[in-house]
Amino acid sequence: MRVLIIGGGGMVGQKLAGRLAKDGMLAGKPISELVLHDIVSPDTPEAGFPITTLTGDISQQSETERVAVLKPDVIFHLASIVSGEAERDFDKGWDVNTRGMWHLLEALRTAGTGYRPRLVFSSSIAVFGAPFPEAIPDDFFTTPLTSYGAQKAINELLIGDYSRKGFIDGISIRLPTVCVRPGKANLAASSFFSGIIREPLNGKEAILPVPDTVRHWHASPRAAAGFLTHAASLDTSLLKERRALTMPGLSCTVAEQIEALREIAGEDAVKLIRRQPDEEIMAIVKNWPENFEARRATELGFKAETDFRDIIRIYIEEDLDGGRAFSATAVADRERS
Amino acid sequence: MRVLIIGGGGMVGQKLAGRLAKDGMLAGKPISELVLHDIVSPDTPEAGFPITTLTGDISQQSETERVAVLKPDVIFHLASIVSGEAERDFDKGWDVNTRGMWHLLEALRTAGTGYRPRLVFSSSIAVFGAPFPEAIPDDFFTTPLTSYGAQKAINELLIGDYSRKGFIDGISIRLPTVCVRPGKANLAASSFFSGIIREPLNGKEAILPVPDTVRHWHASPRAAAGFLTHAASLDTSLLKERRALTMPGLSCTVAEQIEALREIAGEDAVKLIRRQPDEEIMAIVKNWPENFEARRATELGFKAETDFRDIIRIYIEEDLDGGRAFSATAVADRERS
Numbered sequence: 001m002r003v004l005i006i007g008g009g010g011m012v013g014q015k016l017a018g019r020l021a022k023d024g025m026l027a028g029k030p031i032s033e034l035v036l037h038d039i040v041s042p043d044t045p046e047a048g049f050p051i052t053t054l055t056g057d058i059s060q061q062s063e064t065e066r067v068a069v070l071k072p073d074v075i076f077h078l079a080s081i082v083s084g085e086a087e088r089d090f091d092k093g094w095d096v097n098t099r100g101m102w103h104l105l106e107a108l109r110t111a112g113t114g115y116r117p118r119l120v121f122s123s124s125i126a127v128f129g130a131p132f133p134e135a136i137p138d139d140f141f142t143t144p145l146t147s148y149g150a151q152k153a154i155n156e157l158l159i160g161d162y163s164r165k166g167f168i169d170g171i172s173i174r175l176p177t178v179c180v181r182p183g184k185a186n187l188a189a190s191s192f193f194s195g196i197i198r199e200p201l202n203g204k205e206a207i208l209p210v211p212d213t214v215r216h217w218h219a220s221p222r223a224a225a226g227f228l229t230h231a232a233s234l235d236t237s238l239l240k241e242r243r244a245l246t247m248p249g250l251s252c253t254v255a256e257q258i259e260a261l262r263e264i265a266g267e268d269a270v271k272l273i274r275r276q277p278d279e280e281i282m283a284i285v286k287n288w289p290e291n292f293e294a295r296r297a298t299e300l301g302f303k304a305e306t307d308f309r310d311i312i313r314i315y316i317e318e319d320l321d322g323g324r325a326f327s328a329t330a331v332a333d334r335e336r337s
Numbered sequence: 338m339r340v341l342i343i344g345g346g347g348m349v350g351q352k353l354a355g356r357l358a359k360d361g362m363l364a365g366k367p368i369s370e371l372v373l374h375d376i377v378s379p380d381t382p383e384a385g386f387p388i389t390t391l392t393g394d395i396s397q398q399s400e401t402e403r404v405a406v407l408k409p410d411v412i413f414h415l416a417s418i419v420s421g422e423a424e425r426d427f428d429k430g431w432d433v434n435t436r437g438m439w440h441l442l443e444a445l446r447t448a449g450t451g452y453r454p455r456l457v458f459s460s461s462i463a464v465f466g467a468p469f470p471e472a473i474p475d476d477f478f479t480t481p482l483t484s485y486g487a488q489k490a491i492n493e494l495l496i497g498d499y500s501r502k503g504f505i506d507g508i509s510i511r512l513p514t515v516c517v518r519p520g521k522a523n524l525a526a527s528s529f530f531s532g533i534i535r536e537p538l539n540g541k542e543a544i545l546p547v548p549d550t551v552r553h554w555h556a557s558p559r560a561a562a563g564f565l566t567h568a569a570s571l572d573t574s575l576l577k578e579r580r581a582l583t584m585p586g587l588s589c590t591v592a593e594q595i596e597a598l599r600e601i602a603g604e605d606a607v608k609l610i611r612r613q614p615d616e617e618i619m620a621i622v623k624n625w626p627e628n629f630e631a632r633r634a635t636e637l638g639f640k641a642e643t644d645f646r647d648i649i650r651i652y653i654e655e656d657l658d659g660g661r662a663f664s665a666t667a668v669a670d671r672e673r674s
Contacts, residue, residue, distance in 0.1 A: 139478045150498040161487040
């Protein structure tokens with residue numbers, strides 16, 4: 001089968017590509033080709049099948065037509081203008097995130113008779129807006145408080161209707177905040193959730209801009225890649241036209257994150273976290289979801305971590321020091337050295 | 338203030354125009370001009386202010402720009418491809434119902450500095466899809482089972498985000514099934530809810546295609562016009578960025594409708610209802626909502642009928658025999674004659 005990842009150069013796209021390269025299979029079938037599309041040329045992992053890269057602006061109708069004529073069997077759509085940028089640049093956010101998705105759906109619909117690809121869309125918990133119940137149920141309404149969230153919620157509705165009409169076989173999965181993100185800190189307000197783990201493990205200072213009572217919803221990059229491959233493999237008739245699913249995750253406080261870091265990497269690592277309250281970030285974070293029921297996704301076999309220590313261990317295994325296998329013991333050794 | 342009704346020629350648009358003509362005021366201010374826009378030229382009521390009619394295709398960007406330059410203070414957007422047609426003609430439904438709304442929002446956003454009109458959008462309970470809880474709460478998710486429902490749900494999200502960003506001051510109100518619709522039966526699957534009341538009151542036979550245990554959600558055309566004017570007058574800061582509201586209505590069974598008809602117009606009227614089960618209509622109706630909580634809208638002062646007899650009386654007063662005041666006594670007199 002031919003697989004396309006739109007946004008294949010991003011962090012989750014790269015994790016997914018690595019997973020597909022390792023598995024060699026998707027939805028029980030061997031992968032014959034993987035196409036990675038992004039605005040700049042993505043890195044390609046070693047794989048037992050050919051990997052092609054394509055670069056272009058997926059918000060353009062012509063670009064969506066260019067990928068649709070490839071008739072991929074499975075399309076992962078991960079490309080997105082992120083929350084902060086979509087809020088600052090209204091036109092760019094709507095163009096890329098929603099007009100682009102609509103162009104793609106039209107291109108797929110008109111790509112040829114009988115063509116009905118599986119489309120897996122990475123939606124977001126940003127479709128929800130405060131105030132929230134203690135744990136958000138699967139049937140909670142989508143009242144986004146950002147343009148990004150509105151764009152994701154609209155895409156879910158478009159994918160639902162194009163699927164119901166038989167033009168595609170789509171599924172939208174709402175990812176938790178992905179943690180621990182490898183690489184450098186970015187400007188996202190959520191960046192510190194990863195930073196307070198990643199930086200100390202790399203012997204660097206991390207800034208904590210919120211109180212440690214803040215609770216949030218996490219999953220590892222490995223779990224995110226697993227959600228995506230599971231969504232590509234799922235019997236979508238089980239969704240009964242409710243094709244947007246909140247993924248399972250781990251609800252924990254910053255204090256619990258820090259305690260997990262202490263257990264794995266010791267007190268010296270924890271000492272590298274510097275508390276520096278930031279009113280602006282606190283104001284944003286207080287409107288974010290803290291916890292979900294995610295019953296439907298769990299029943300459908302989607303799996304996330306249940307212990308934040310596992311999330312840290314996955315970062316250490318996959319990404320610390322460029323991804324060499326780095327055991328908790330090795331961290332402890334380094335701490336002692 | 339200048340008021341625009343898009344879809345001013347439709348049944349609800351005409352009821353609203355009549356109400357505005359009668360009131361002469363909206364949101365506490367005198368109306369200086371009413372513009373009725375539709376695809377064919379709308380009828381105009383007698384009024385103490387000038388009424389202009391405009392005709393055109395509101396799905397076209399140029400047409401939305403044409404109405405935006407008028408800078409109406411309040412815009413009622415009631416125009417829509419109806420459910421059945423949007424399901425049969427996919428492109429037409431999406432073009433008129435959603436691309437048209439998006440063009441309008443862009444036209445309003447770019448119409449001039451400081452312009453921020455109140456936009457009242459007639460959404461629908463079709464944003465919801467079965468299965469349902471016994472009474473649908475305000476925070477229930479929107480999982481439409483028709484393209485029409487998806488289009489309305491997307492418009493709600495667009496209006497929410499354009500409002501949050503300060504480009505418009507919008508509100509989406511989800512109307513119950515409007516009953517008793519005046520005029521002739523139409524091809525909508527819901528047509529019989531009005532037909533079983535309207536036809537007998539006019540001495541004609543009506544077909545009932547479903548069992549009389551079917552429960553549905555109703556409001557009169559007068560209540561619908563009242564929802565719209567109330568939405569135009571509301572302090573939208575009370576909505577707290579949750580700008581889509583399920584309107585109150587009356588949940589009752591077909592048996593209760595018939596009993597109300599019996600009380601008002603007698604047994605001879607009821608005898609004109611012929612039971613003729615229609616599998617196709619039953620299959621559609623079983624996916625429709627039966628009852629809502631509608632707490633937020635009720636708390637915000639939106640009012641619907643609470644007794645189906647009142648819904649019948651309103652039809653008799655406003656629409657029977659071309660709208661002459663027709664009392665229940667008069668009906669009874671006619672029944673006896």
